[in-house]
Amino acid sequence: MLIFIFIIGFMLLSSMAWRSSLLEKAGFALPVGMAAVTLAMLLMDWAHIALTRTSMTILTLALLLAAIAANGKKLLMLTHKRPSFHITFNKSHLTWLNLLWLLMLMGVIWLEYVNISKCLIYPTYDRDSMAAFDTFGYVCAQEGTYLRMSLFDADYIPSLHHAGSAMSYVPMLPLSYAYLYIYGAATSKAIPAFIYLGFLFGLYGLCRRRLTHTASMLVLLGVILTPEMTSFASHSITNVMHACVASAAIIYLCLWLERREPFDLRLMALMLAINVWMRAEGVVFIGVALIFIFISLIRNRTSTPLPSAEGESIRPKSRWWAIALTALAVLPFLLWTVCSSTCGLASESTLITHPFWDGDKLLTVWRGVYGLLGGSDYYGWTFNIALIMLHVHIFYAIYLRLRHQPLRPEGLSLSHYFIWTIIIGIAGYVTVLYQVDYQWDSIQNVLDFSAKRFLFCFVPMAWFFSVSVVPMRKFATWFERKCGIGNL
């Protein structure tokens, strides 16, 4: 059935962004398909329709037909064309191929092979999954309901109704696992395994939009070598999967800010919606996107509309549509809030909703986050390298200014957007950690064991930033010209 979910996701992505690369569509198809199915599952459950094998089959087929219908016109056009079965080899497509790229690819394949083997050989055994997501999915599959399952009965497990309990988490992952268990799967690990594998393809596709093949592979190697992230990629908890979609959303945002391709905006909004459907604190990234889009719209209000590669210009109306589309990404979270509160699943909030000042608390949170970013055990040198590349970026901008060249030539603005989204995103996370009411757990526990996983989202962004800095990109282009097979 995962194949059908993949096709649903692929078709939905195609309908929203036909021109995005095959790697992106294939890479992000599974989380998109899974998000669509789980949203529908929640609505069905809310409407008291049992989540059984029959209802899931009908739902999957209905979504599949709808996703195919959304691409109807384009698919018809494809069928009218004479299909060509000739495989042609064009040497010019491989001019970039070099030994270093192959070596990095081997490193990526080896690490991903270990990760996917671990996922597929061992059933879920990590404590956090067994104490929440995986068990929720399993029991949901047995009882045919998520909102009314026995685990959420306050008489049975009162602790799940306490502040900060797993019951209040957005249910995309538990429902995804339930979907597999409904069809008799022995383990739910295929979902984290294939979402992470897909992410590597998707990230490569995203990198290729602005970077060379070798630079893109360097980003992939940097991400997959990140110790804590890769070790958690084989667990069924939400963090790594959330990092995949959240970082993709921010990368799409930066790409849109740079070139204003309308499909980047649509994909950003879609990824933001999935991000908040996976983890509620992903709302931070919706805030980041809204800030950037708003500022860019204000700055461009008087300037000539930018033509996009699709030939569409950013008209005043579509400028506000950009804000509306981003704000709409919060809908899955709102839907969950309504469903959970009407079914008595709303637990005590862990957030302090009013503004307050506590200098000691802010300092403790900042020290914790700074310690995580600066230390190299969890993320390797991801953020240290990003800091060095930030200096390179600044010096390059000063160099351009001294030579009286425009400060934002092609590429410089992309790094600029990346670094600001990372900084504001981290500031957003610090704010969330500061606003948490630490009665259910100690602040030190959260900083030591949870916050390190929150920061996974910034790892792909930091690597993309480091490699997208203009001198680095120029070096990568020069390198491929000199060492690529095309030089033969």
Next chain:
Amino acid sequence: MAIATKTRHILRWLLRNLVAAVVGLAVFTAVVNLNHGYHWIWFDFTGTNMADIGMDRHLSLEDRLERRLGVDYDFVQMVKGMTPEDAVIFYPSREDFMATPSHGNKVPFHASLTDKVAAIRILYPRKVVVAEELGKTPYADRLTHIAIVNGLHRDMVSYPSDTMPTIDVLPVNAADYVPF
């Protein structure tokens, strides 16, 4: 002449690639040796996991879980095997798992399955009750079995149990007790 030029061109390309590969490998080796995290992921994470996978790939799903969760998993499986599906089981706490028994050998529990929801993942559809729920929830009044670790909570059954094993599952009612 043209062939010689072409050969020279290929050799130069090959040399450039070899130099780039050697430099790349040298940087990579330095990175994984200088940084503890990278060293761990490249050598320890991959090495340990591939060795484990090699040994465990032919085992059943239950045996693979047992390899990862240790004797804690065996204990929960034992509880599952000794209770009917409609049982309401008192489940020991983390402190109970880690306690030292008054007599007999200590079983090396890892306390990896002390969370109630995690225990339910294996024991479902049996109901599970933990210590802090005693006297507070309707299920706590309907206990049918007591899961015993390190000889603790044997006093919860209605018959003498002091001489029974320190790891056991005891029915609450004496009528249901079947000695080995």
